[in-house]
Amino acid sequence: MTAVPHRPPIAVTMGDPAGVGPEVVARAWMARREHSLPPFVAIGDAAAIAAVWDGPVARVGDMAEVVAAFAEALPVWHLEDSGALTPGEPTAAGATCALHALETGIGLTRTPAASALVTGPVSKHALQSIGYTHPGQTEFIAERCGVTATNAVMMLAGPALRVVPLTVHIPLAEVPERLTSDLIVAKARIVARGLKRDFGIAHPRLAIAGVNPHAGESGRLGDEETRIIVPALAALAEDGLAIDGPLAADALFAPGIRDRYDALLCAYHDQALAPFKALHFHDGVNLTLGLPIVRTSPDHGTAFNIAGTGQADPGPTIAAIAMAARMAAMREAGCAAAK
Numbered sequence: 001m002t003a004v005p006h007r008p009p010i011a012v013t014m015g016d017p018a019g020v021g022p023e024v025v026a027r028a029w030m031a032r033r034e035h036s037l038p039p040f041v042a043i044g045d046a047a048a049i050a051a052v053w054d055g056p057v058a059r060v061g062d063m064a065e066v067v068a069a070f071a072e073a074l075p076v077w078h079l080e081d082s083g084a085l086t087p088g089e090p091t092a093a094g095a096t097c098a099l100h101a102l103e104t105g106i107g108l109t110r111t112p113a114a115s116a117l118v119t120g121p122v123s124k125h126a127l128q129s130i131g132y133t134h135p136g137q138t139e140f141i142a143e144r145c146g147v148t149a150t151n152a153v154m155m156l157a158g159p160a161l162r163v164v165p166l167t168v169h170i171p172l173a174e175v176p177e178r179l180t181s182d183l184i185v186a187k188a189r190i191v192a193r194g195l196k197r198d199f200g201i202a203h204p205r206l207a208i209a210g211v212n213p214h215a216g217e218s219g220r221l222g223d224e225e226t227r228i229i230v231p232a233l234a235a236l237a238e239d240g241l242a243i244d245g246p247l248a249a250d251a252l253f254a255p256g257i258r259d260r261y262d263a264l265l266c267a268y269h270d271q272a273l274a275p276f277k278a279l280h281f282h283d284g285v286n287l288t289l290g291l292p293i294v295r296t297s298p299d300h301g302t303a304f305n306i307a308g309t310g311q312a313d314p315g316p317t318i319a320a321i322a323m324a325a326r327m328a329a330m331r332e333a334g335c336a337a338a339k
């Protein structure tokens with residue numbers, strides 16, 4: 001008989017209570033058997049689940065209760081009443097609840113009580129209106145884990161493609177000054193380590209996209225490639241890291257080219273996320289490498305335009321929970337092998 005691992009449950013935050021987070025977590029629970037999902041708990045306002053779903057809920061206040069409840073009901077860790085709730089209409093109380101859920105989820109995952117953190121979608125705008133100063137959840141989680149923002153690396157992963165935006169939530173006009181050789185070297189090293197540790201890829205193969213058309217056309221269409229990327233690649237080659245580039249971004253994502261690599265490093269957010277979402281809108285996962293905890297997230301936002309209508313696809317949340325479980329297992333196996 002195969003031994004069934006008894007890993008602690010996964011902490012899943014609901015995200016903004018007025019967004020699609022609560023309904024996709026509930027639908028992920030409904031798909032738990034089909035996708036062999038491990039026990040998880042939804043953290044946030046229980047009323048946000050009740051507003052969009054009439055399935056069975058078990059309120060828990062302790063992670064030890066989650067495993068027993070999970071087979072028959074969605075375990076919910078109710079934090080606070082976030083006030084009058086209308087799906088699609090964010091409020092300051094809702095943003096506060098989303099932030100408390102994130103704090104709680106991180107806190108649980110930093111102890112042995114939870115094996116991984118899956119964060120639901122938040123509205124950055126709503127959070128910033130209550131005084132939140134981080135560009136996204138990634139940087140907040142990094143800070144709470146004692147990791148600098150540079151060393152917490154965003155990756156989007158799906159069955160056919162993994163991409164890393166080297167710069168993330170900044171205006172496009174700032175990309176050329178924020179994309180430095182040091183940043184590329186630091187993030188590429190973390191990506192290579194993360195692919196080994198969390199995905200079990202012994203010899204990761206990376207590629208980096210150029211910033212400009214035709215990767216700069218030998219300096220005629222911009223100098224970021226020769227000035228910033230080439231020196232970074234030289235430093236990484238000294239580490240023995242397998243990385244090709246700078247490659248023309250227009251062809252890099254084509255099947256047959258992207259398949260040669262375990263991850264593609266991209267200069268800016270949409271260079272990475274636009275092709276990624278074209279392929280993986282329904283099963284794409286956002287994850288953070290370089291953290292002491294496992295953290296994943298569905299790769300979509302609050303989708304206020306469809307919240308509460310039943311149109312939200314739970315696929316990315318299901319993929320995020322499944323990937324978090326695999327990453328936690330991979331880390332556990334790596335720790336056991338190191339002993």
Ligand SMILES: NC(=O)C1=CN([C@@H]2O[C@H](COP(=O)(O)OP(=O)(O)OC[C@H]3O[C@@H](n4cnc5c(N)ncnc54)[C@H](O)[C@@H]3O)[C@@H](O)[C@H]2O)C=CC1
Pocket residue numbers: 020024120121122123124125126137286297298299300301302303304305306311312313314316
């Ligand atoms: N991980 C996170 O917390 C993220 C948060 N955001 C935040 O979400 C808010 C809205 O951002 P947008 O750029 O509009 O992105 P969005 O992902 O919320 O919506 C973009 C489009 O995709 C659709 N969509 C999103 N999720 C879907 C799902 N599960 N099933 C079916 N359709 C879905 C929406 O209806 C909309 O048409 C912003 O405040 C942004 O900061 C955006 C991306 C990630």
Ligand SMILES: NCC(=O)COP(=O)(O)O
Pocket residue numbers: 135136137138139273286297
């Ligand atoms: N577009 C990806 C995104 O916004 C995710 O950001 P984060 O909140 O996970 O940092």
